[in-house]
Structures are given as structure tokens and as C-alpha cells.
Amino acid sequence: MRTDTSDAIVELDKFLNEPLIPRKSDPLVWWKEMKRIYPNIYHLMLQRLGVPSTSVPCKRTFSKAGYTQTDRHNRLSIKNMETLMFLNGNL
Numbered sequence: 001m002r003t004d005t006s007d008a009i010v011e012l013d014k015f016l017n018e019p020l021i022p023r024k025s026d027p028l029v030w031w032k033e034m035k036r037i038y039p040n041i042y043h044l045m046l047q048r049l050g051v052p053s054t055s056v057p058c059k060r061t062f063s064k065a066g067y068t069q070t071d072r073h074n075r076l077s078i079k080n081m082e083t084l085m086f087l088n089g090n091l
Helices: 004-016 028-036 039-048 058-070 080-089
Strands: none
Touching: 004 058, 028 039
16 A cells, blocks of 8 residues: 555655766756656655755854853863854754
8 A cells, every 4th residue: 555655755766766977967957867766866856956056054154152161161162162153054
């Protein structure tokens, strides 16, 4: 008996067993070719694999880290600092 869940599991298993694409290949071209084989993962990829067109988000992260790790807050552990930066970037 086929269900949406079983179809998704089969699709994910097939995807995880795919060989890695060559490093110089374009992943967007690969996804365009494979969207019929992996339709559910393809739709997820469209939502999650956006590429920023500038380095601004990276620079903002470093600026926020500088504001968080100040002379007043200089005793934050690395783990706590990483957690704060993760939460700040994902809220």
C-alpha cells in the first residue's frame, strides 16, 4: 500500500544514495535535470538553497558578534557566543 509518507521515504533514500556531483558542477542545473525524479526534495530545495547575491549578511554577522562580545560582556564562553549568534541569525 503506497502512501505519501512511504513515497517520500523512498524518494529520500534514492536521493541519499546519489553520488556527489563534481565540485565544479552547477547544482542548479543538476536540480533542473533531477526535479522529476525528486519532486518533493526539489520543492524543498527551492525554498532553502537561495544564494545571497552580496556578502552583506556575512558582514552583518561579524558586526553583530562585535556588538555582542564587548568589554562589558567579555566573559562569554565560545559556546554561549555561538548560541547567541545562531539565535540572532535565525529569529
